[in-house]
Amino acid sequence: MKLTRREQWTGQVFLVLLILATLLPFVSMLSAALQPRGTVPSGLQWPSDPQWGNFVDAFNVANMGALLKSSLLIVAGVVPVSVLIATMAGFGLGHLRVPGGAIAFGLFLLGLTLPFEAVITPTYYQVRDLGLLNTRWAIILPLIGLYMPFAVFWMRAHFVNVPSEISEAARVDGTTTWQLFWRVHVPLARPAVSSLAILLFLWTWNQFLLAIVLIDDPAKRTMAGALGAFQGQWGTDLVLLCAGSLIILTPTLLVFLIFQRQFIKALLQGAVKG
Structure with a gap:
């Protein structure tokens, strides 16, 4: 029209x-x-x-060189593992239709209703009992678990719409389930996988609450987590606070601008199939 x-x-x-x-x-x-x-x-x-020197001052005062390294380590620990587990789970729930999959998927949907604030207290005690407080694992492991409900839901939405004829044709050629997953469906799921990786990167980079509660050493927090300590120390210096905030926002903006085509492609793919 x-x-x-x-x-x-x-x-x-x-x-x-x-x-x-x-x-x-x-x-x-x-x-x-x-x-x-x-x-x-x-x-x-x-x-x-x-x-313009305010940005240099903010970078030095907040020790953002160490925080940048810490954030990259946390992202490297969270995003690849989360994407891999979610892709495998989404394939099993959405395409293989494993027994009990409906119940498992219902539990994942229930997990979508739980905000981070509701589980921060039990997460703190679990991390403490594991002896991981004040380490980057205190952020990496909880984030992987907390991201799973959405990540599995996202990947299942892709695999559930893949035509079954593709798998049937591969089965005729003697393809095993593992080969079917890696050689056939993972390449087809690249838009969904890349867009999920972008979202998890943005959420991990901007993670604030877990970094503040579970880690005392500011040098081991995420960039956004360091902003809390930065604001507490320099709360009256709004100029420096704004400069530091822009520095923290810059990597997420760059990542989204670079990979926006893949993200939009995945959204449109879901809209057409849905």
């Missing part, structure tokens, strides 16, 4: 308003981060003499 000129104009106006509403907080933070140290930023006021 062809859109009328009025509908096209209305859509363009809404798109421009959405872009402005999205960019406004970032522009406000950038203008505040470029103000002279010790001042109180007031709205969208671009400084006459931008203090």
Whole structure:
């Protein structure tokens, strides 16, 4: 159906308003981060003499070099393992239709209703009993478990829509279940796998609560977890706080901009199949 000129104009106006509403907080933070140290930023006021050195000060004060390394280690421990387990579970629940799969999937759906805040206390005591407090494993292991309900749901939604004729043709050629998974279905699931990896990366990088509760050493936290200690120490210095926040946000923005095609492709694929 062809859109009328009025509908096209209305859509363009809404798109421009959405872009402005999205960019406004970032522009406000950038203008505040470029103000002279010790001042109180007031709205969208671009400084006459931008203090770009504030970003260097924020990086050094918050020890973000060590935090960047720590965040990368945590992401490397969480994302690949979570994606692998979720892909295998999604294949079993969505395509193989294993016995008891409906019950297992119902339990995973139940897990989607549990917020992190509701399980932080028992998670703390479990991690303490395991002797993992103040280590990066205190974040990696709980995150893998907490991400599983959504990750399995995401991958099952892909595999449940794969035509069974593909597997039947592979079975005729003597393909085992393991070969069917790795050689046939995993390549077909690349859009879903890549988009899931992007989401888990963003959530892990921005993980705040577990990093604050389970790790005392700021150098072992995530970048976002360090922002809590940074804000507690420099809460009155809004300029430095805004500069540090932008530094922490930059990697997630870059990852999303680089891999946005794969993410959108997975969403559209699900919309067409659904």
